[in-house]
Amino acid sequence: MKLMLHYTLKNKGLLFFNFICVFGFILIELGLPTLLSQMIDVGVANNDDAYIKKIGITMLVVVIVGVLMNVSLGYFMTRITTNVTASIRQDLFVKIQNYSHNEYEQLGVSSLITRVTNDAYQIMLFMQNFLRTGFMTPMMFIASLYMVMRTSGSLGTYVLLALPFLLIGVVAIAGFSNPLSRKQQSNLDRINNILRENLSGLRVIRAFVNEHFEEKRFGKVNDAYEKSSKNLFRLMSSAQPGFFFLFNIVMAYIIWQGSVQIDAGTLEVGNLIAFIEYIFHALFSFMLFSTIFMMYPRAAVSANRIQEAMDTLPIIENKENGVTKTETEGYLAFDDVTFAYPGHAESPVIRDASFTASPGETVAFIGSTGSGKSTLIQLIPRLYDVSEGEILVDGVDVRDYDIDALRKKIGFIPQSAVLFSGTIRDNLRYGKEDATDAELEEALDVAQATEFVSELSDGLDTQIAEGGSNFSGGQKQRLAIARAVVRRPAIYIFDDSFSALDFATDAKVRERINEETTDATVLIVAQRVSTIMNADRIIVLNEGNIVGEGTHEELLKTSSVYYDIASSQLSKEELGQ
Ligand SMILES: Nc1ncnc2c1ncn2[C@@H]1O[C@H](COP(=O)(O)OP(=O)(O)OP(=O)(O)O)[C@@H](O)[C@H]1O
Structure with missing residues (x-):
């Protein structure tokens, strides 16, 4: 909650307008039954056409304003929701960038991916509902309940009697859904983990003819995810029929009691119609709010997972000044x-x-x-x-x-060459953003990569596939070496970076590096x-x-x-x- 609140409050202006739209919409929704009851009890009862027309036009204007309020509410809600989730994703990404190796190992790369993507998405889903329904329903419920009691206190008592049952149901479901949501998200982490391993290790899996084993491994975690999702969705969906059942019983009983009061002359027809409208609003608001309440544990699990990643302090801290x-x-x-x-x-x-x-x-x-x-x-x-x-x-x-x-x-060339998606030029400029083509070509020459790059039809503009899969191990290593050379660092660190090169190329690369790095420490x-x-x-x-x-x-x-x-x-x- 702390996380969602923190990011939502960054949009105070939009929140204010969101609130105004909700408030206006409620006034309109509750004003309509009052106008309707006046139309019936005053206009229709007295055959006053002019009064009916006047109220009718007023109702039309109110409906149009209501529609405009609703559309504006959608606009503000969407802007807040997308702002909040985009900021969460961005801040989390920046935070993860500053992690040292230890934190990656501690939280797990797959889990971090789920947190940035799916957990942020869960928060978006919740916020979307919360900013409309969560804002609207408590206000609507209280205002409707007030109108219910004002219109007919005796009939209103039946509504009050039904409320504790609804409340117990909502709290129980929210309580059960929390551990199920946590389980569902951690099963999703496991799915992501296996998927990552599989996609990056596809060649090894095929070489060892282990597709079947991997299918079984994936099937197992997929089943676990399915089971936890099924349990959660079953719980959530069982709530609605239960609420509707209670809702209908209350409605039927009130219509029956209302008819008895009309018969006895203690209630007017227009009042009963308005009363039914108010109850509908009150109970429906309660039901909608309970959906938010039940969605909350799921979003809270996601928010906690994101908060945990945000609160994780890197053990390597940058020294101030x-x-x-x-x-x-x-x-x-x-x-x-x-x-x-x-x-x-x-x-x-x-x-x-x-x-x-x-x-x-x-x-x-x-x-x-x-x-x-x-x-x-x-x-x-x-x-x-x-x-x-x-x-x-x-x-x-x-x-x-x-x-x-x-x-x-430092120019660090790791054991396994990592290339990023983009062109060869983009990858080489990773070492120095403003490097000229002449500098890039010089670096390619040092890394003995000129020949194979010039043979590519797009040369430096050749696109590198994900993970550099369109290049051989040796070519990737040479591009990684060239990337470090572009930077012209004071210290070169080659971590077994020549292992994928044949002996002749290895010797040539080292010879050129020796020539080029006379002032550097290698x-x-x-x-x-x-x-x-x-x-x-x-x-x-x-x-x-x-x-x-x-x-x-x-x-x-x-x-x-x-x-x-x-x-x-x-x-x-x-x-x-
Ligand atoms: N992240 C890690 N957490 C815990 N232990 C680790 C981690 N990385 C490496 N080690 C351990 O540290 C030791 C040294 O590993 P290191 O990778 O530095 O060896 P190396 O000499 O470079 O080996 P190689 O030539 O096979 O690359 C090994 O026993 C390894 O198991």
Whole structure:
């Protein structure tokens, strides 16, 4: 409720007009039966044609104004609803953008997608109803009830007697629907999760002929979603016939009692007709409001899920007034760095790591799989924060930087190349918004991508399909390298970014990078010794510890771990034996 209220109150002007329209509409709806009763009891009873005509014209004008009020209400309600949901979606998106890896893992990517899309949609549905019905019905109910009691207190008592039963029904249904709504939304998260995995892993599924298994897996969560939805909808739809039943009983009883009073001469026909209209309005308002009341738990579950995502604080916080400028560019130092993933404090993945890297230097990292190479380099752009020790970039602790300024110093090329939908040009400019075509072509040349891009009929304007699926792994990697080169950062970080390139291309790309990055600091993580053997310095990692540091030749002599890796990949000649 807090979330919906907060965003709704941002539209105070529109809310005011929404309220005016509701109020006007109610006055008109309740004025009509009064006019009708006057027409019957005064005009018709006295055969006064002029009076009937006068009231008739007044009623026509009132009806037209009522229609205009209703149309305007629709307009204001729609504007508020769309404003509110668009703002929620936008703010949530911005919030998610600022999450660190930890929060993505904690809340789950699929769940975050459901929150931005379906949960926001649930709120929109609720708001649409609330701003019209939720505003109108309480006022209509109270005003109608007042008119009911004013027209005939004795008949009105029957209406009052029926109310507690209606109230108990509504509260009970709202109570039952809350856990069912929560279950339904979390089942939707699971559907989204499987769908995402399936669509992105389609090739693997086909290669392993596992379509049937996946169908069964999806079927299971789909059934669970269907079951929770069925239970919820069954509960909601059972409420309406129940209310209508009670509604009709009250109406029938009142018409019967009203006829008895007319017979006895204590009630006039016009009054009974107006009375029935008022009861209709009162009970119908109650019923409509109860629908809102029953819809609320569902919207509240969605609002809570969005609120939870909004309230989640990223563990990586941007320092206020953080450092934006430094005297030098590209100096890196790890000082006794220990790191454990959040929630795994007892088993650090990096232990007491210390090393330096300077502009013009290429420092490589090698080690067995799982030794902590990717983790170590992710600490530099603060994708995670160190648990102990410090990382200095140009003499400043990375935690003391303005995070954007820090990341602008770095060109990060991750293990699996990520391309965005759009053209090749758009993707390359991701590194530098105002890069000229000449700069883009230069970067493509460094990444050895000129040839395949120029062979494409649309060249730089070629559209990249979702996930870059219209390019090979090696082509994607080269485009990702070019994107980083466009930025001309002070520090390049290649996280196993040459793995999908053949040996010749790998060598050419590195040669060109060496030529182009004479002033930059280059960090390369690799599995292939041939990729890093020419680096100025190689750091050997083993189970999170730095167990060797030096040139290829030095390490062959001093590090048994390095020697084992190298001897498993290189020939005796290459090993110099
Ligand atoms: N998000 C995470 N949460 C918890 N543990 C993680 C996470 N990511 C990695 N790890 C663990 O950290 C250790 C180091 O992983 P890392 O990816 O840094 O190794 P690596 O040397 O880069 O491996 P590879 O060469 O296979 O890419 C592994 O034991 C891994 O299970």
